[in-house]
Every structure is written in C-alpha cells, then in structure tokens.
Amino acid sequence: MYQPPDPAPFNETVWEIVRQIPEGIVSTYGQIASMIPAPLGVPPDQYERLRARWVGNAMRQVPAGSDVPWHRVINSQGTISIPRGSASADVQRARLEMEGVEFDDAGRVDFDRFGWDGPSADWLAAHGLLPPRSLKSRPPHDDATQLNLF
DNA sequence: CGTTTGACTACGC
DNA sequence: CGCGTAGCCAAAC
Numbered sequence: 001m002y003q004p005p006d007p008a009p010f011n012e013t014v015w016e017i018v019r020q021i022p023e024g025i026v027s028t029y030g031q032i033a034s035m036i037p038a039p040l041g042v043p044p045d046q047y048e049r050l051r052a053r054w055v056g057n058a059m060r061q062v063p064a065g066s067d068v069p070w071h072r073v074i075n076s077q078g079t080i081s082i083p084r085g086s087a088s089a090d091v092q093r094a095r096l097e098m099e100g101v102e103f104d105d106a107g108r109v110d111f112d113r114f115g116w117d118g119p120s121a122d123w124l125a126a127h128g129l130l131p132p133r134s135l136k137s138r139p140p141h142d143d144a145t146q147l148n149l150f
Numbered sequence: 151c152g153t154t155t156g157a158c159t160a161c162g163c
Numbered sequence: 164c165g166c167g168t169a170g171c172c173a174a175a176c
Contacts, residue, residue: 001156001173029158052158059157073157083158088157089174106165 001055002053004039014058020119022097027116029055030075035129071095078108111135
C-alpha cells in the first residue's frame with residue numbers, strides 16, 4: 001500500500017489534524033499532507049509524490065465509530081474519493097450536506113465557500129506541523145491586507 | 151512470479 | 164472544463 005515507513009504515528013497525526021476540521025468545512029488529502037513534515041529518511045521529492053496517498057490510506061483506516069470526522073476530507077478536485085455507489089460514499093455526502101456543505105451538478109464542492117484554511121498557527125506550532133497550502137482560489141489575506149479591503 | 155489495486159495529484163490535451 | 168497518464172509502493176491474488 002501507499003504507506004509511510006512507520007504508519008502508526010503518521011496515521012495518528014493525520015487523524016489529529018482531521019479532528020480540527022470544523023463542521024460544514026472540507027479539507028483535502030493533499031492539504032492535510034502539506035502540514036506534515038517528511039518522516040526521517042524519506043527524500044522530500046519522493047515524499048511530495050506519495051504523501052497525499054498516505055493520507056488517503058490513513059483515512060481508509062479510521063476505526064469505525066471513532067471521533068475523527070473523516071467525511072470532511074475529499075480530494076483535490078472537490079469530489080468524494082470513495083468509489084461512487086459504495087455505502088461509505090453515500091454516507092460521506094449525506095453527512096456533509098447535513099452540515100450545510102453543497103455539491104454542484106458535477107458532485108463537486110466549492111473550496112472558495114467550504115474549503116478549510118487549516119488550524120491556527122499556534123496549534124500547528126504546538127504540534128510541530130507546517131502551515132497548510134490554501135484551498136481557495138482567493139487565499140485569505142493577512143490582517144494588514146484585509147484592512148485595505150475597506 | 152506477474153498483475154491488480156488502492157479514500158491522490160499535477161499536468162497536458 | 165473533462166479525461167487520461169505518469170509518478171511510486173506493497174500487499175493480496
């Protein structure tokens with residue numbers, strides 16, 4: 001499978017990050033992966049090619065009934081990655097819609113409206129994680145920039 | 151042993 | 164935009 005050298009701690013980190021995703025908001029495998037530094041011994045270029053899959057694998061292994069809101073993680077195209085028609089895929093979409101997340105006719109979620117900006121900088125620093133890459137086509141501005149909008 | 155199969159993505163038509 | 168493909172790895176057949 002697409003797994004890191006030491007899957008257990010990697011998976012735990014993924015799940016801890018996913019627990020931070022607010023209700024009614026979605027993240028992606030790649031965005032979550034972007035917060036996790038490369039494990040020791042894994043070349044950065046190789047890591048970048050595999051990490052999103054590693055996250056996908058971690059999500060597949062979320063224990064049934066856990067408190068991890070796995071349904072809030074979709075792929076970079078804004079669609080549900082679980083094979084269409086499977087029971088889990090239906091559950092995922094139903095849960096998201098229950099939280100107010102909307103899907104367009106093509107089954108895609110608009111990241112500008114529902115995409116996650118990641119945990120606070122403090123939380124990330126406290127957990128030794130990196131700032132996530134943005135899902136928005138118009139990334140959130142910092143405070144100084146936002147003032148200019150008025 | 152060779153093939154298939156994954157809850158991925160960026161990139162090129 | 165939608166769709167195919169390369170990149171990459173291991174386990175299960």
